[in-house]
Amino acid sequence: MSATPGVGDYGPYFPGSRKIYREGARRDLRVPFRRIELGHMRGQDGTIRRHPPVEVYDTSGPHCDPAVEVDPREGLPELRADWIREREAGGAVTQREWALRGVITPEMEFAAIRENEAGEGAAEGREVQHPGEDFGAGIPARVSAEFVRREIAAGRAVLPASRRHPESEPMVIGRAFRTKINANLGNSAGRSSLEEEVEKMRWSTLWGADTVMDLSTGEAIPDTREAILRNSPVPVGTVPIYEALRRAGDDPAGLDWPLFRDVLREQAEQGVDYMTLHAGVRRDTLPSALRRRTGIVSRGGSILARWIQLRGKENFIYEHFDEVCALMREYDVAFSLGDGLRPGCLADANDEAQFAELRTLGELTRTAWNRGCQVMIEGPGHVPLHRIAENMERELEDCFEAPFYTLGPLVTDIGAGYDHVNSAIGGSVMAWHGAAMLCYVTPKEHLGLPDRDDVREGVVVHRMAAHAADLARGIPGAQVRDNAISAARYDFRWRDVINLCLDPERARRFRYGGDSAAEEEEVDVRYCSMCGEQFCSMRMSRRVAEEDS
């Protein structure tokens, strides 16, 4: 991690882009988008055709707003402080409770405005989109705040927004909404510093991470988390068992409920928005998990399995689930019920251990809902392509449509070095079938810790997978950007083509290799230099079309 990206704006990464806001029902409700300005085109008859800008969902927060000066030691402005304060003493606490009372919170409105990425019809080509196939997701033509409320009340969506993380820009996770992606941060023993982790968070959200998880297991866990939280414009998730194990001297035998409860409370106090809790790893499902080809590959799952074995007791998170719910409700921390028994290889996919745990997670979901908490469910892992739909269907049934948050899945075990692609394949299919959020995987998966380039690569390919799924599910307006880039391509508006890409900086570098003269020159060239003038299909095609009309 070296230079700070996006200070004041999007830096060199998104040329032609600037941050804009759409205002909601109250003055302090301003929803950010990244507006991509397009060039104008002079036709052969001399007339100028103007192309309206394309506005896209923006996760980068105030870090990319030149009007906001962010001092990482101070943290971000507290966007939601008033909203949270105004609700105090209202009786309800969590977004779920307000939703059940029929109240639309500012957070719900904010998230709703955000979902309508393509705006109110300004964009060209809005009407051109393939009808989707959404497997019952119930995607509306336009996302209203009331719709967000209803989805949260029904448990079909989660709005992770801790009362102690007022800096975050609200977003909603559910299969009726745009597919979200998560990027993992966090140090391991002896690796990477606090500053690096904060920088990685900013870098991830610049590229499009909708949430980040701090998976630190190394030194200074609370300080790292504090720094990330105060600077994060997106919800932050954690896996509290990691810190608990550290406090137990790295010995699972030293864990117990009081220790774990303290960790939960301290993390909740800091403002963690959602927590992975492996409450579904139960004593009676362990034997089948241990007979598998790769046993238990979830770190949290294996720690709890060891504890269960050493103590000869039931999982303490399961046993104390009511107390956990009370604590989660108090701060509105969303549950991310962890799949501690997720398959670690294809051979173990969709097996009894996995599905037994899923049923337990369903039970717990109901309990948590009854206690006013928000819940999402974590999913695999490694699953062959043709058994992905089954995973999704089971989750919807066993967990009553609570949002599914999956890791990939990877569709083969032999892809190390390219597991980001492996995960993008499985993730796009999973999200099409209904997964609400994909956890990113980087090229270093299974091999080492990701560096800055790996994080970018991981985020961008999962943004692509999420977008492919949004198109397939039929999210309204999802095709606007595709249509815009294709029109630009046919016009040889190269600058627009590049600026509309998921990663304009890379596209530009690949095309011009830093040769700015070549870039300037191409602005007026009416063919693509790859195939050369005579072999340019689009040039030829346009010519045929023009002479034909």
Added chain:
Amino acid sequence: MSATPGVGDYGPYFPGSRKIYREGARRDLRVPFRRIELGHMRGQDGTIRRHPPVEVYDTSGPHCDPAVEVDPREGLPELRADWIREREAGGAVTQREWALRGVITPEMEFAAIRENEAGEGAAEGREVQHPGEDFGAGIPARVSAEFVRREIAAGRAVLPASRRHPESEPMVIGRAFRTKINANLGNSAGRSSLEEEVEKMRWSTLWGADTVMDLSTGEAIPDTREAILRNSPVPVGTVPIYEALRRAGDDPAGLDWPLFRDVLREQAEQGVDYMTLHAGVRRDTLPSALRRRTGIVSRGGSILARWIQLRGKENFIYEHFDEVCALMREYDVAFSLGDGLRPGCLADANDEAQFAELRTLGELTRTAWNRGCQVMIEGPGHVPLHRIAENMERELEDCFEAPFYTLGPLVTDIGAGYDHVNSAIGGSVMAWHGAAMLCYVTPKEHLGLPDRDDVREGVVVHRMAAHAADLARGIPGAQVRDNAISAARYDFRWRDVINLCLDPERARRFRYGGDSAAEEEEVDVRYCSMCGEQFCSMRMSRRVAEEDS
């Protein structure tokens, strides 16, 4: 392109691998595989457990056999010269004609042996595999030579093996077989040399390209092709209209049937194994294609569209299709009926222009079959994820199950710089549903010409997509390598994990960054250094399992 990879062996790219051969019914029928030797494991009780090697399909040819010395100026040994000679004066010419007569050629046997990658049961974990879902592909438990014959006779498979390319190692393309991938080579005007293209071919086949296409449009087209053919262990495809256009002085108006026929014959004489012919671009479908968002994006398609417009006549390849068939039959060049009207963006996917052309290709398929020729059909392009299956179903119906050879498809238009991933997503789903071969896409797609690293990246991710599809369709033995790597991972046999990867050299570099001391050290470490000893889920899981038993 610099150093020559794999001279004498697999170079530094596949450590622990060596080439082996399985013999067929005749002594000169030796089918290559890459054998990955696995390490032995000393258990905690001191016993040594031996892991049998894993043998995988090998496209690299004699270039990676240390027993064969290849001089690129001389070309490869003529593996099939005797087989071809023995058949002369037999009346039948093409593999299809022999198949229809009930004759199993050595090529069919060779291809059959090759398909049974996992061998005869030596590999561990052979019995563990998810049953596939093959949409009627009719995948057998074991591929016999007779089965290959039957599939070719039925037109459901193609065995591209020109009589003039005796150097090639036979392989079969069809949806009852392993999914194949193609890598494109070829210079454009003023770019890359002959040596570079030959080297790119060797590089592609080292990583797993099952065929290569020479798409040269620049200088010295015939010489480049000759050099590639004489050194290529895999079938070589071309798009003859490119060379024809060059000869017509880059002016479509200068094209005509006699000129095109000469090009076809000369290319067939040289030994091209399959040719893309855009015979389906017809006069009456042009208007609908020209009204599209991105018109015609196939180079061949646009050239023919222009010719049709200028001359006011029907496509000359369509008009002279009988003569084309006679010529293709004479050399046993397989048809690859080009989709000149394939969609160039999502908005144009699955439209009338595309499907009208597909129906024409179906008609032509029947004609070519009746003339004894082998046929495959080229497919899109750009298609949203949820409309991929429809493409495949239409192709199977309209083209009578002739093998489908698709370019991706890309599932979004905004992925430039990452279009290899985009294509791997669409390609894996398309191949699962029945595509027999995927044309690779590199990270430079839409932006520039691929370099050496791009080619490798493109081939490897498409090998991954193909493998994911093979697992989904249920190709017997497809999961053996996944099972082996997962077992190795659970044993912390890091060397085996790396050697079993699709790209071991990259996996090793990502893990150790060239630090060989770290690599040596890890051989005996019983945890994964990523999470550290205390947070290693597999270590914990093994420990729980061991103490539990």
